């Protein structure tokens with residue numbers, strides 16, 4: 292697996308993009324380490340991939356679902372065998388430390404085995420008819436060709452949240468990974484190939500927005516599943532609406548952690564270090580707003596500053612690294628811009644606020660763990676997604692105020708509350724406007740068999756993960772079987788007016 296898989300994979304064949312254009316993929320921690328040049332695919336490549344997926348759909352959709360499950364189990368086995376090699380390459384490509392990329396692969400493994408079991412449970416309903424000698428039922432059927440477009444920050448887990456249930460349900464897919472994580476995407480597709488997924492069932496098209504747009508707009512793509520920014524998701528949603536396609540959008544977040552006066556502050560610190568600075572703050576579920584009670588505000592901020600300033604930055608494939616780089620120059624520039632915005636708005640930089648300069652960071656996109664204090668609810672640094680290691684701290688004086696501040700944003704992905712009081716915790720589960728709420732844990736930590744997704748500006752109502760994602764990848768067929776031997780007219784023959 293040491294060769295760089297820098298090709299598209301269409302109809303079971305690894306191949307260059309038809310126009311021969313490429314883009315460069317570099318290690319964000321060591322920019323002089325070039326991973327390779329990857330195909331910048333265009334409309335023609337997407338068209339070839341969709342045609343292959345359409346052809347494969349005929350046989351794949353007719354295979355008994357449990358037989359598809361057997362292949363998914365083999366995929367899970369192969370991912371388990373390759374876990375460390377994959378994680379090493381993912382860290383090299385997108386920067387998060389090796390222990391995190393191993394977790395990313397583990398999530399894919401869990402998702403594979405979970406999807407395999409669901410192939411024996413693609414339940415429909417049998418329901419009594421209102422007429423005698425008539426049988427009513429609903430069945431689940433695959434949709435067709437699914438376009439899968441993903442971000443770079445979970446380069447293996449997130450694509451598998453989509454592709455595993457899609458193929459388990461009998462669909463075929465065309466996958467366009469992020470241009471910031473093409474190699475991880477290719478290594479994942481190699482696992483499908485090696486596990487015996489037939490040609491055309493899973494196709495890979497590398498590239499950027501051009502390839503993504505072509506996939507969304509392609510008339511023979513029946514459903515689109517997207518994970519990425521709200522800005523891109525909105526464009527995809529508009530196109531899919533116009534083209535009458537089913538679409539699932541998983542987008543940005545600005546996730547609050549509420550800390551009440553009775554919270555266990557040591558537990559909170561552990562949660563904050565992981566929630567705000569894990570993956571260098573580049574998770575859709577990152578803890579980016581700390582909403583803390585005034586009685587414990589100062590003590591908590593002091594402890595946090597001390598703990599966060601000790602985080603070891605560096606290349607994630609080195610043993611002692613706790614926080615990696617951000618993904619690229621554009622991300623670094625965006626974070627710097629928001630530091631300026633926060634300062635102009637009157638927030639205080641209590642820690643960090645600048646590019647990192649220490650040993651091991653000279654050749655990469657490193658930014659110091661940053662804490663803004665004196666943040667008020669309507670500041671941009673309290674409301675907009677920065678997608679970096681930046682935590683905004685807001686002071687509140689009651690539970691009610693905390694909820695109001697938590698809900699004062701357009702996003703609604705994840706949330707957390709730290710309190711010892713069980714009644715308050717239960718109230719928060721209902722009061723916080725988010726798709727996910729953690730009690731006494733940070734805003735990150737999804738498990739593969741649970742529904743995942745957001746409300747408000749984060750999503751469009753679908754869920755990934757768990758049993759709910761199978762709703763997205765199947766369509767319901769309603770079937771009536773009349774064995775009465777005569778014409779029975781529902782709503783007419785059985786009603787006496």
Ligand code: NAD
Nearest residue numbers: 441442443468469499500503504519520523541542543575
């Ligand atoms: P992005 O929106 O820039 O890109 C995401 C993907 O969309 C990439 O593959 C890109 O090539 C493609 N794309 C770009 N323009 C397109 C277009 N017009 N049509 C079709 N495809 C297009 O996002 P990013 O910077 O890669 O990722 C960061 C964002 O992803 C953050 O906002 C983060 O919160 C979000 N995210 C959300 C979740 C979630 O589950 N909610 C998970 C991970 C990341």
